[in-house]
Amino acid sequence: xxxxxxxxxxxxxxxxxMRLIAVAKQPGMISFATxxxxxxxxxxxxxxxxxxxxxxxxxxxxxxxxxxxxxLPSLRDRIxxxxxxxxxxxxxxxxxxxxxxxxxxFDLLGKMFLDRGDPMVVENPGYLGALQAYSAYGPRMIxxxxxxxxxxMMQLETALKEDPKLFYSIPNHQNPSGMSYSESARQEISELxxxxxxxxxxxxxxxxLGYRRRAGKAISSMTDNSVMTGSFSKIISPGMRIGWMVVPxxxxxxxxxxxxxxxxxxxxxxxxxxxRFLADNDLDTYLxxxxxxxxxxxxxxxxxxxxxxxxxxxxxxxxxxxxxxLRTPEGTDAGRLVDSALExxxxxxxxxxxxxxxxxxxxxxxxxTASDEDxxxxxxRLSRAASDAF
Amino acid sequence: xxxxxxxxxxxxxxxxxMRLIAVAKQPGMISFATxxxxxxxxxxxxxxxxxxxxxxxxxxxxxxxxxxxxxLPSLRDRIxxxxxxxxxxxxxxxxxxxxxxxxxxFDLLGKMFLDRGDPMVVENPGYLGALQAYSAYGPRMIxxxxxxxxxxMMQLETALKEDPKLFYSIPNHQNPSGMSYSESARQEISELxxxxxxxxxxxxxxxxLGYRRRAGKAISSMTDNSVMTGSFSKIISPGMRIGWMVVPxxxxxxxxxxxxxxxxxxxxxxxxxxxRFLADNDLDTYLxxxxxxxxxxxxxxxxxxxxxxxxxxxxxxxxxxxxxxLRTPEGTDAGRLVDSALExxxxxxxxxxxxxxxxxxxxxxxxxTASDEDxxxxxxRLSRAASDAF
Numbered sequence: 111x112x113x114x115x116x117x118x119x120x121x122x123x124x125x126x127x128m129r130l131i132a133v134a135k136q137p138g139m140i141s142f143a144t145x146x147x148x149x150x151x152x153x154x155x156x157x158x159x160x161x162x163x164x165x166x167x168x169x170x171x172x173x174x175x176x177x178x179x180x181x182l183p184s185l186r187d188r189i190x191x192x193x194x195x196x197x198x199x200x201x202x203x204x205x206x207x208x209x210x211x212x213x214x215x216f217d218l219l220g221k222m223f224l225d226r227g228d229p230m231v232v233e234n235p236g237y238l239g240a241l242q243a244y245s246a247y248g249p250r251m252i253x254x255x256x257x258x259x260x261x262x263m264m265q266l267e268t269a270l271k272e273d274p275k276l277f278y279s280i281p282n283h284q285n286p287s288g289m290s291y292s293e294s295a296r297q298e299i300s301e302l303x304x305x306x307x308x309x310x311x312x313x314x315x316x317x318x319l320g321y322r323r324r325a326g327k328a329i330s331s332m333t334d335n336s337v338m339t340g341s342f343s344k345i346i347s348p349g350m351r352i353g354w355m356v357v358p359x360x361x362x363x364x365x366x367x368x369x370x371x372x373x374x375x376x377x378x379x380x381x382x383x384x385x386r387f388l389a390d391n392d393l394d395t396y397l398x399x400x401x402x403x404x405x406x407x408x409x410x411x412x413x414x415x416x417x418x419x420x421x422x423x424x425x426x427x428x429x430x431x432x433x434x435x436l437r438t439p440e441g442t443d444a445g446r447l448v449d450s451a452l453e454x455x456x457x458x459x460x461x462x463x464x465x466x467x468x469x470x471x472x473x474x475x476x477x478x479t480a481s482d483e484d485x486x487x488x489x490x491r492l493s494r495a496a497s498d499a500f
Numbered sequence: 501x502x503x504x505x506x507x508x509x510x511x512x513x514x515x516x517x518m519r520l521i522a523v524a525k526q527p528g529m530i531s532f533a534t535x536x537x538x539x540x541x542x543x544x545x546x547x548x549x550x551x552x553x554x555x556x557x558x559x560x561x562x563x564x565x566x567x568x569x570x571x572l573p574s575l576r577d578r579i580x581x582x583x584x585x586x587x588x589x590x591x592x593x594x595x596x597x598x599x600x601x602x603x604x605x606f607d608l609l610g611k612m613f614l615d616r617g618d619p620m621v622v623e624n625p626g627y628l629g630a631l632q633a634y635s636a637y638g639p640r641m642i643x644x645x646x647x648x649x650x651x652x653m654m655q656l657e658t659a660l661k662e663d664p665k666l667f668y669s670i671p672n673h674q675n676p677s678g679m680s681y682s683e684s685a686r687q688e689i690s691e692l693x694x695x696x697x698x699x700x701x702x703x704x705x706x707x708x709l710g711y712r713r714r715a716g717k718a719i720s721s722m723t724d725n726s727v728m729t730g731s732f733s734k735i736i737s738p739g740m741r742i743g744w745m746v747v748p749x750x751x752x753x754x755x756x757x758x759x760x761x762x763x764x765x766x767x768x769x770x771x772x773x774x775x776r777f778l779a780d781n782d783l784d785t786y787l788x789x790x791x792x793x794x795x796x797x798x799x800x801x802x803x804x805x806x807x808x809x810x811x812x813x814x815x816x817x818x819x820x821x822x823x824x825x826l827r828t829p830e831g832t833d834a835g836r837l838v839d840s841a842l843e844x845x846x847x848x849x850x851x852x853x854x855x856x857x858x859x860x861x862x863x864x865x866x867x868x869t870a871s872d873e874d875x876x877x878x879x880x881r882l883s884r885a886a887s888d889a890f
Contacts, residue, residue, distance in 0.1 A: 111725065111750050114665060114697055116615045116637070119754055128569040128760050149561040157564065158555035165548035171539040174547065174737035179518040210600045210741075213764045221636065225506045242761045246611065247506070275504060307504055335501065347564035349768030351600075360501050364509055370518050371632045374603045378739030380769060 117226075123245040125238050126463065134457045140488035143457040145285060145432060146479045147344050148407070151400050153391075157347065160386040164379070177378035179370040181208025181354070185385040189340070189354050192393070196324055197317065198331035199338055201356045207369055210376045212315055212341040212353030216243035216278075219311055219337060219355075222368050223275045224249045231269045231277040231308070233261060235464035235472070237285045240278060240313065249275070253466035256287055258426065260295030267302055274308050282325040283316035283431025286464045286474035290325035290429065300332035307335070314340045318397060320430035321405035334358055342384060344432070345397060350380045404432065404478055411477035411485055418493035420500060425475075432478035435461070438471045438500065447473060450495040456488050507616075513635040515628050516853065524847045530878035533847040535675060535822060536869045537734050538797070541790050543781075547737065550776035554769070567768035569760040571598025571744070575775040579730070579744050582783070586714055587707065588721035589728055591746045597759055600766045602705055602731040602743030606633035606668075609701055609727060609745075612758055613665045614639045621659045621667040621698070623651060625854035625862070627675045630668060630703065639665070643856035646677055648816065650685030657692055664698050672715040673706035673821025676854045676864035680715035680819065690722035697725070704730045708787060710820035711795035724748055732774060734822070735787060740770045794822065794868055801867035801875055808883035810890060815865075822868035825851070828861045828890065837863060840885040846878050 112119075127144070134141035164173045180186065187203035194201055209215050216239070224230065226248035232241060234253030241251070252274060254265045261279070270277075279299075281291040291299070303310060312330050317340065330336035341353040357365045369375075408428065415425060415434070422439045438444045448458045461472025480488060502509070517534070524531035554563045570576065577593035584591055599605050606629070614620065616638035622631060624643030631641070642659045644651045651669070660667075669689075671681040681689070693700060702720050707730065720726035731743040747755045759765075798818065805815060805824070812829045828834045838848045851862025870878060 111697065111699075111748075112754070114613065114699065115754060116611065116613055116618075118611055118615075122757060122761060124757065125760060128764070131566060132568065144566075146566055149565055152561050152564045154555050154560040154564065158552060158560075161551045161555065162548060165544050165551065170544040170548075171542050172739075174542045174544065174739040175539055176521060176534075176536055176733075176738045178522065210763045210767065214762065217762050221506065221508055223504065223506050225508075228506075239761075239764065246758070246761060307501065309501075309504065343566075347769065348566045349562075349564040351763070351765075351767040351769075358501075364502070364505060366518075367512060367514065368636070370515060371512060371629075371636060372604065372607050373600045373741070374518070374629065375741075377600065377741040377767070377770065379737065379741075380767065382739075 118246045118248070121246055121248045123242045125242040127239055130457060130459060139455050139457055140484045140491065141457040141479060142475045142477070142488060143459040144476060144479060147348065147432070148403065148478050151403060152347055153396070156391060157383060157387055160383045160390065163386050164382045173379050173382040175378060177375050177381070179366055179375045181376055182378065182381040182385055185381050188385065188388055193338065193356055197314065197328035197338070199328050199356060200331070205357050205359065205362060207355050207357060207365055208376045208381060209353045209355065209369070210373060211343055211348070211351040212313065212339045213239055213243060214372070215339040215353055215355045216240040218365070218368055218372060219276065220244040220247040222364060223309070229272045229274040231266065231274045232466060233279055233284070234466050235286050235461060235469055236278065237280055237313065238464050244278070251466050256284070256289060258289050260291035261299070263298055263302070266299065270302055270306050270308060276311055277308050278311045278313065280313045280315065281329060282314060283319055283428055285316065285431070286433055286459070286461060287435040288426055288428030288431055288433040289435070293326050296326055296329050297332065299329055303333050303335065309335045309337060312336055312338045314338055315344055316431040318345050319401060319404060319432070321401050322429065325430060330356065337361070345400065346384070346387070350384060351377070352380055352384050407477050410482060414486060414489040418489050420496050422500065423496070432476050434475045434477060436473040436475050440471060442471050442500065444471050444473045446499040447495060450499040451492055454491040454495050456491045456495065508636045508638070511636055511638045513632045515632040517629055520847060520849060529845050529847055530874045530881065531847040531869060532865045532867070532878060533849040534866060534869060537738065537822070538793065538868050541793060542737055543786070546781060547773060547777055550773045550780065553776050554772045563769050563772040565768060567765050567771070569756055569765045571766060572768065572771040572775055575771050578775065578778055583728065583746055587704065587718035587728070589718050589746060590721070595747050595749065595752060597745050597747060597755055598766045598771060599743045599745065599759070600763060601733055601738070601741045602703065602729045603629055603633060604762070605729040605743055605745045606630040608755070608758055608762060609666065610634040610637040612754060613699070619662045619664040621656065621664045622856060623669055623674070624856050625676050625851060625859055626668065627670055627703065628854050634668070641856050646674070646679060648679050650681035651689070653688055653692070656689065660692055660696050660698055666701055667698050668701045668703065670703045670705065671719060672704060673709055673818055675706065676823055676849070676851060677825040678816055678818030678821055678823040679825070683716050686716055686719050686722065689719055693723050693725065699725045699727060702726055702728045704728055705734055706821040708735050709791065709794060709822070711791050712819065715820060720746065727751070735790065736774070736777070740774060741767070742770055742774050797867050798824070800872060804876060804879040808879050810886050812890065813886070822866050824865045824867060826863040826865050830861060832861050832890065834861050834863045836889040837885060840889040841882055844881040844885050846881045846885065
């Protein structure tokens with residue numbers, strides 16, 4: 111019966127993300143693998159109070175009823191304001207659409223833009239979850255290598271000559287590499303995009319997690335052909351599944367139609383709870399301790415790496431987000447390290463699946479999820495795994 | 501820039517559902533148009549207590565974190581048990597996948613099964629929201645007319661000869677018509693499907709809303725090539741967005757992969773709240789007053805129709821669900837009634853958009869949403885509209 115499936119069933123990329131989450135839950139496992147935020151930072155009491163207010167408030171019934179396809183107007187307005195102030199994007203509430211996490215944006219955008227064989231530009235490495243969503247629509251992915259300051263501009267310029275439909279990018283504290291685009295890279299990209307018909311999809315999932323400041327203004331503030339996506343998953347709660355996209359005027363009617371066909375609407379209840387939570391909590395005040403804690407964990411994790419990993423390994427020093435990008439020596443297969451670590455009950459995410467080419471000697475490390483104790487024990491195990499594998 | 505969109509942008513059907521919800525919210529409007537359940541039946545206190553328990557309980561943090569792509573195991577188990585007991589379907593928790601409302605199932609199934617031009621069988625009339633979801637994938641829809649006891653079997657037999665990928669059906673208290681398949685129709689359909697490669701998608705959104713009993717065993721209990729979909733939207737809360745599908749073993753790996761690519765997972769928080777609510781409330785006890793209230797409203801609404809609408813109009817007498825199917829005289833255009841009613845501030849849903857052919861003289865009436873008072877006033881207005889239009 112598998113033969114009855116659509117051609118998309120063959121096109122869709124595999125992703126090990128959710129499988130890794132399952133493996134990481136096994137007893138005794140320590141995970142540096144997933145993209146989960148630190149549980150202990152969730153404000154359960156604040157969200158409980160918000161849920162309580164919503165369900166005892168005047169419009170409690172409304173929070174349980176169907177809502178607008180576009181999402182709750184007051185929450186869309188909050189997001190638009192934040193995008194204007196923090197990212198410099200000219201957003202109004204009318205152009206903000208709420209989704210079930212930003213993952214849904216990538217599927218929607220793939221569905222709206224991509225016919226089989228259409229070129230699209232992706233970062234190499236790029237975020238696997240998004241690439242998987244796009245892959246079902248069969249685009250021809252053109253990879254542009256990332257350096258520490260942004261994409262390779264020569265490669266990007268060449269890629270844009272192929273008239274790609276989309277350019278999917280994470281300019282802030284990228285998943286998987288932890289790197290951010292420099293200010294000049296952002297400017298240069300907006301200039302390269304000018305005059306093309308390529309829409310940049312600017313994924314801002316980690317934009318609020320700069321430890322000391324935001325990595326830079328959004329590229330979407332410098333170009334019109336842009337869709338910016340965001341999420342509360344990394345800063346408040348992924349389990350509430352609230353993401354959004356800021357779409358240009360010309361795309362709004364179709365995007366709303368596709369969103370409605372997709373899921374009718376993304377969920378009145380959690381949108382109201384989030385809206386109430388944000389009304390009661392100043393977001394900057396709330397984010398202060400979270401940013402500080404991720405910085406502390408990053409430094410602890412880096413120190414442990416420095417102390418325990420072989421000198422032949424190298425890695426970066428991110429200024430935000432949740433990931434460090436590890437390289438085993440050029441020409442080696444980091445998959446050996448991943449396998450050896452798993453035997454010692456440390457779950458790693460290989461870097462290879464994030465790539466359209468290369469990346470054999472890379473591993474994505476998440477330092478955000480594990481407790482300090484697990485981090486130390488996990489690094490001891492990883493050190494032994496490194497000795498075994500290399 | 502619209503020219504940059506995929507071919508799906510031209511294929512996708514328009515749906516007026518969410519626009520009607522917006523119009524219906526205008527001051528002074530009375531709506532018989534939408535598929536919204538009766539707000540006043542929502543158990544806000546029960547759901548508040550459930551949310552409170554989840555967010556003060558031992559695993560409060562877990563309810564805010566990412567969960568399994570397939571959904572919360574304990575909730576999947578509850579749904580599987582209910583499907584076995586009520587619908588006779590051989591479901592285990594492993595084959596239940598949770599989604600953001602059952603609308604998402606239709607998009608997922610379209611994406612998994614349909615290449616452009618693939619034949620699929622739909623009811624005529626059929627549920628517009630689902631048809632819209634499928635339409636983006638460009639199937640060739642073969643309509644099978646509905647009578648009061650099920651689909652036209654001659655038409656279905658002929659349609660199945662074209663080897664359709666899917667047969668989308670709502671055997672219980674159908675949206676839009678309110679009709680249910682007879683027991684013998686279900687049996688006959690399972691026999692027609694045997695030996696074909698067609699997968700029946702059995703949408704059970706209204707299955708729990710039989711006023712006196714369930715309309716019949718699921719067709720999915722009589723055939724293997726079936727996906728059954730369901731939802732808490734019509735019985736507990738649409739704003740929580742929890743739907744599900746029961747998929748056969750051979751489809752499970754691909755369905756899970758597509759679900760993950762779609763949205764990672766449908767939402768830990770509302771799944772836990774729903775699971776808690778169902779642990780604290782016996783579903784049959786909970787449903788008793790809801791079924792009774794919808795029956796009472798249906799009878800009141802039918803009586804008002806009898807008293808106030810022209811004798812040339814006809815309609816059915818549903819034994820469950822939320823809809824009455826109105827026919828203006830053969831050969832007339834019910835759109836005139838819809839327009840005339842809107843002038844008098846009654847919102848109606850024309851029947852035509854639910855059809856792949858015909859249906860010009862039909863209107864879908866929802867008697868579930870309006871209060872008694874609004875129902876009476878709305879029917880007075882509708883009566884005047886009928887006089888003006890016919």
